[in-house]
Amino acid sequence: MPDVTLTVDGVTVTVPAGTNVVDAARLATIAVPVFCYHPRMEPVGMCRMCLVQIGTPQIDRETRQPVFDADGKPVIAMMPKLVTGCTTPVSAGMVVKTTTEEVQFAQKGVLEFLLTSHPLDCPVCDKGGECPLQNLTMQWGPGKSRFDYNDKVHFAKPVPLGDLIYLDRERCILCARCVRFEDELADDPVLGFDNRGRNWMIISKSDPPFDSKFSGNTTDICPVGALTTSDFRFKARVWELESKPAVCTLCSVGCNVSLDMRHDKLMRVMPRENAAVNDIWICDKGRFGHRFIEHGTRLETPLVRSGDRLVEASWGEALQLISEKLSAIHAAHGGAAIGGLASPRLSNEDLYAFQKFFREVLESHNLDHRLGAPGEAGLDTAGAMLGVGVGTDLMQLGKGATVLVIGADPEEEAPLYMLRLRGIAQRGGNLITANLRPTKLERSATTRLRYTAGSEQRFTRALLRAVYEIVGVERAQKLRHSGMDELRSTLNKERLADLAAAAGVSEEALKATAQAFLDAEHGIIVYGAEAQSAGEAVTQDLAALVVLAGKAGRANSGLIALLPGGNSRGALDLGLRPDAAPGYTMLKQPGLSAHAMWTSKLRAFYIAGLDPAAELEVARAALEAAEFVVVQDLFLTATAQLADVVLPVVSVAEHEGTYTNAERRVQRSRQARPPLAQARADWQVVQQVAQLVAERSAVRAAGNGRVGAAAVADAPGWGYITPSDIAAEIAERVPGYAGITYAALTATGKPGAWGRQVNEAVYYDGTNYENTEGVGLQYPSLAERARGTIDLAPRAAPTPTGERSTLLLAQPLAYDGGALLRGSKLEAHIPSAYVALSTTDAEKLNIHPGDRVRLVSDRGEVILPARVVIDLPAGVVLVPANVPGTGLANLQTGPQTRVNVVKIVTE
């Protein structure tokens, strides 16, 4: 749209057409006070705080030309009444006056009105100190009120809107920001209004109340202290807090957060603005789910096994024991007898050090970042190599973009993606969802596709075939990736009609989707847990589709995998996998995957931050059978209880490091407090063990006369002093991560480095979203680097085994049962284990909610209470993947487990 030039208080400013007067004034560096207006939401003009005077050039009625005065200046016709700036779009030649007597009178009036109903309890209000009502009253309000204090209305307070958010009705100025946020941005229309006039009030309309995963954001945008979180309420005064920049590691979005600390204590978690990641929002998991940092059950000292018990030991003892045992096993049986697992929530530096220790010191490629459960996602090699191009910014996408979301439930898997993908559709983009069951994101989609249960692979192959038909063989032949011949011959063999029929999606819909994706200026495929758990055949096809469609290696195009861990991408990139060293250097002789480790009679395990023994029988057995097990973790997990040595490590708040999000953005998180008790950083522990093991090996080697004794003193390559040293080594050694040093990361946050970083009390009110720590750097995918070729050969689809009829779907829930929600208000939101059935199946089997249901697979069986879900397709049962007690890991046979469902009849 063309730009429009106008004058605000004498300042001439040019803004895009459609901009409203408040925003235009802001661009002219003039603040128009607002309460109900929020730049991320549709203006409503309710609070009347932004009243301004406007005039437009007078137009002669006859000639339809502007009228000029004697000096040749256009005559301005001022509007007789004040108008709300937020609801008034600018027009060419408009004159806006924000400081005239009339405007000031109205501003003072609105503030005086608002304060007549306000309890004026700033001294005990959580918002005090970051309150727009305070700030605006100081700048625009009347000095004193004429209202008789005795006339104040009083309400019962506080009213819990849900268990996380409390409403103080006396403080509420009824701006409806919270209601509109939930309606417009979160698509959770759970808040509303009741009654009217002065009795108008915010209520929750949902059951359970305020049922939204984004509820905490309403307290940030609340311009008064009406909404407070049960997490932070009456905990601290905001001016006592120091905001420490961090990255949330609870999912793959990588939201920028501030850990607001009072001395060394975490008081609250707030969003930190990063337009390319989380904008100014975070989900409730990120906001409320960080209480584990200070949970009383955190490990404080090293523990060493003594018979049946784990007893406290010094670091020296523990490390000596580990090095002694590991080097003995290494010397006797080689590195192949040792397995290493590291959690995908650890930082890049931790993960890199961990794999380096295994590969270079223990000479083992038995590395993984997964648990080794049968149903979990594959290594997604092609997808990981491709990714989305550098410069991808979902917040900027709208018209001209086609985003395909396949087998994903973003709200549960990576909640902020729900907001970000929905935003693309709201801005006019093409959002196509394909799922076997309805998801919340689907409500915002422009096109919804529904494939039949278990046909993920047929569906993606059909889509690939549809793209192939449109782009033609010639283009496919020009591509220089490996596996192209297999790809072509596979595609030539399959007919779209058959594939479409197998997937239960019409050929027309597939063709239209393929065409939309090809035609789009920006084409992105987002795939989630359901697509990933269907096997690597799916992700391989999606990678081929992106390459074939010409969307690889371009900004705002490519693949985004909603990965299960906060730093899963970093773990894949940095070689926490048996088949590739850091940077996808594929190994000729790969090591064992987690899944294989459990059945390979390994002699020793080194596990950092993962808890395979909790759910997985086979893992428990392997760990019990092993000679020596080291676990380093925050808590004494089920796995740690089996260990010979348990080492306490630091949490994200005590840790400095970088994390790589689902879009290959590397972001830096800072240390917010000193380590708890004796806890050390994962990389530090690994380095110390590595040094000691290397030392012993060198001594042994020297004994054999191979290496001189001088090498003992400093083990080569293990002299890291700070995590930045490791980051520097990653930047040097790992292709793609070149140039991503701490200095470079922080430099991205300097003012002016990017356009939309704001920290203006008036505009965004009191909440501080300030980001001084950098917005992260995206590194180029293999597709963007000249020498990268990707193996695009299609993988065979797993064939269903046995006679079992029902597809078992493991659904990852946002509020999971892992250790990280420990101590948070979200614990009450974690469901106990259940199995969800479709109404059709429930009727057929005469199963009612609460009935006990037996699921039988080829591997085992579990008994779970039933839920009946109206919109689930028949022939599918849904079991939460990550809450305790489902027995899922012992039931799954691999991708796409099939089960029999039996109702248990009790006498």
Added chain:
Amino acid sequence: MPLTEHIVMREYDVPNIGLFEVYLEHGGYAALRTAFTEKTPADVVQMVKDAGLRGRGGAGFPTGVKWGFLPKGLYPRYLLCNCDESEPGTFNNHQIIDHNPHQLIEGVAISAFAIEANTAYIYMRGEFAKSALILEQAIARAYAAGFLGKNIFGTGYDLDIFVHRGAGAYICGEETALMESLEGKIGQPRNKPPFPAVAGLYGKPTIINNVETLANVPPIIAKGVEWYRSFGTAKSPGTKCFSLSGHVNRPGNYELPFGTSLRELIESPHYGSGMKGGRPVKIIIPGGASAPWLTAEHLDLPLDYESIAAAGSMLGSGAVIILNDTVSAPHLAYKMDEFFKHESCGKCTPCREGTHWLVKTLHRMNAGHAEADDIPTLHGIYKQMAGNCFCLLGESAVMPIKSALRLFPEEFEALVQTNGNGAKHAIPLMMAKH
């Protein structure tokens, strides 16, 4: 002189004119047939324009011109008939329906045809349960006769009329709040623009007309523009159903040609039949509670839009409230603003907080605890409201207090002087009952 021929209350004297057969016998639905079978929508719009019909809901905007605002080529369109009638002092709409629902149905149908809408809603104030029933029965009768429904008179034109009852909110008489309510949302006004004619009900082009306005349409079509213009004044043609209330001997609805004087309405034996007990007129509110007050000096004003506006008030919905010298202006202002406070939807700050504050202050003053600075405060409050509210409800709430302070300042000063103990006390206010 009383009218010999009525427009809104057509065939006023015929017994049971509200019955379908009787109405039919006396020329009812003839205009409908004429319009549907002999005229184009544009013809009907032109006739209404030429007749000079003005909206009776309050603003007096020319109806035909309003219909012309519909954007070309955008369908579906909706016709909404506003029968929320909740302005204090207004009570003619439900009488029009009770008296003869068919004339309204015919008017709605012709108007829907004129604006090319296939669906019309009649939004009725929740309390009008009886009128809604009458109307629904009459609509069923019209459907049965083939005057509504599919392919009316074989013209291919379809029309459905639905009756919707509100839940009791004055604000739902405001056209955009009415649409919100009809859509099942909380009754609150919308931002304008977009105006309803462009994006109204369900985001579609929508025309909203008052009951009385639409009841004027069948006679215009049946008897022609010239006949219609023989009533009233040049700028305000036709008649108006005035709702006369207050201290007059015979309150009630009276259909008068525009231009009749206030004095005639009050004093004529055909209408108000003079003041009760012969007491003098003190306050005249010519257009419902939202209209600025007039006084006895205005008794000879002709009742038409222009003359009343020239006197500083507005004809509004034609609800004429006449009050005698026993009425205290501060108390009247209090009672009227209590209404507005009770009905304020709460959406915008000045109306929600302003009415609340006005009522608190006026209540305290009337209860004998007035303070000298209360008078400037009252001036301050209404000035802070005037022109700054989201919709006209807040602006309307300014009128009673502004009029009272302007016309009868001495009564407020007297309250201050007679303050019993000089203490500024909050007086418990009877809580709103909802």
